Amino acid sequence: MDADEAVETIQREMTVFARRARASAGRMHPELSLVSYTLLGHLEESGGCRATDLAAHYALDKSTVSRQVAALERARLIERRLDADDHRVQVLQLTDAGSEILAQVTDSRRSAFRERLAGWPEEDLERFASYLVRYNTSGRADGVTSRL
Amino acid sequence: MDADEAVETIQREMTVFARRARASAGRMHPELSLVSYTLLGHLEESGGCRATDLAAHYALDKSTVSRQVAALERARLIERRLDADDHRVQVLQLTDAGSEILAQVTDSRRSAFRERLAGWPEEDLERFASYLVRYNTSGRADGVTSRL
DNA sequence: CTCGCCTAGTTGCATAATACAACTTGAAAC
DNA sequence: GTTTCAAGTTGTATTATGCAACTAGGCGAG
Numbered sequence: 001m002d003a004d005e006a007v008e009t010i011q012r013e014m015t016v017f018a019r020r021a022r023a024s025a026g027r028m029h030p031e032l033s034l035v036s037y038t039l040l041g042h043l044e045e046s047g048g049c050r051a052t053d054l055a056a057h058y059a060l061d062k063s064t065v066s067r068q069v070a071a072l073e074r075a076r077l078i079e080r081r082l083d084a085d086d087h088r089v090q091v092l093q094l095t096d097a098g099s100e101i102l103a104q105v106t107d108s109r110r111s112a113f114r115e116r117l118a119g120w121p122e123e124d125l126e127r128f129a130s131y132l133v134r135y136n137t138s139g140r141a142d143g144v145t146s147r148l
Numbered sequence: 149m150d151a152d153e154a155v156e157t158i159q160r161e162m163t164v165f166a167r168r169a170r171a172s173a174g175r176m177h178p179e180l181s182l183v184s185y186t187l188l189g190h191l192e193e194s195g196g197c198r199a200t201d202l203a204a205h206y207a208l209d210k211s212t213v214s215r216q217v218a219a220l221e222r223a224r225l226i227e228r229r230l231d232a233d234d235h236r237v238q239v240l241q242l243t244d245a246g247s248e249i250l251a252q253v254t255d256s257r258r259s260a261f262r263e264r265l266a267g268w269p270e271e272d273l274e275r276f277a278s279y280l281v282r283y284n285t286s287g288r289a290d291g292v293t294s295r296l
Numbered sequence: 297c298t299c300g301c302c303t304a305g306t307t308g309c310a311t312a313a314t315a316c317a318a319c320t321t322g323a324a325a326c
Numbered sequence: 327g328t329t330t331c332a333a334g335t336t337g338t339a340t341t342a343t344g345c346a347a348c349t350a351g352g353c354g355a356g
Contacts, residue, residue, distance in 0.1 A: 001278075007261055011258055015186055016284050021163070022169075022170050051334065052332085066333095066335055086332090089333065113158060125154035126151075129155075131275070131279065136165060181341085200305080208344095211343080211346095236304045
């Protein structure tokens with residue numbers, strides 16, 4: 001395999017993965033869509049952020065994020081509080097219930113991944129993980145170059 | 149990083165990728181959605197297959213595939229012909245126009261990927277590609293264990 | 297052969313995610 | 327102060343999707 005072929009394969013396989021993820025995300029966890037799940041995950045990682053940050057990170061329209069956030073708040077999984085300095089800004093944070101649900105979904109997804117990755121040598125797992133990180137961080141997270 | 153951490157990272161990063169792909173797929177190529185693109189791609193790879201095969205491969209409902217296929221046929225990108233042996237079966241194949249469009253979209257996606265992967269050592273590209281292939285084929289393509 | 301069952305595909309219906317545009321409100325610049 | 331910009335919300339339309347009910351063709355048991 002040469003570099004061109006490798007790029008081609010990466011393109012195709014990432015697309016297949018994305019396609020399957022999209023098709024099946026809702027079925028594993030009807031209580032939490034892929035979108036909701038990733039939004040909660042980002043809130044956990046970041047320790048709280050603005051709706052605009054979420055929109056930029058995932059290349060979503062702010063209206064979409066607004067509605068998702070509203071739904072998550074209705075479900076008592078996140079809370080909003082007004083930023084003390086700038087009253088336009090709502091800082092979003094996980095509630096205890098949100099953290100718990102997120103942990104549950106993460107666990108069950110992890111089981112599925114573990115099963116999928118069973119039998120891989122540890123060295124390969126670690127290299128695969130580092131490649132994915134490198135790939136995802138190689139584009140800026142503001143949506144400009146992350147549109148793949 | 150130990151194996152558990154690696155699995156965790158792979159899970160998170162694959163999810164981020166899937167999320168971004170979903171969010172932005174339609175914007176790069178308004179003329180061909182991610183779904184349509186992958187369906188055409190599969191037809192090219194397989195050299196023609198049934199709607200049911202597409203549904204199984206991507207874990208989609210047959211009704212969804214039926215409608216997508218109808219749209220692709222309306223756009224003259226694919227053709228159906230009845231299987232000679234089994235008249236329930238429609239074999240789907242790319243038209244010349246379909247092949248051409250697919251090639252164009254593939255090219256432009258490839259450019260974006262190349263840019264994204266610029267600077268990666270060839271060795272890493274090849275290993276990344278092989279990991280993705282291994283990951284995607286580790287589940288059967290019939291949707292039973294591919295629901296990630 | 298015929299009846300019951302299976303498979304491939306279509307269509308009706310409801311839902312969810314999404315984008316875009318118009319709007320509100322608050323901050324900041326001048 | 328007025329204009330300009332940024333954060334969010336809401337109205338509207340579109341699209342992808344799943345499920346259920348349906349049609350039509352093949353297959354096996356009797």
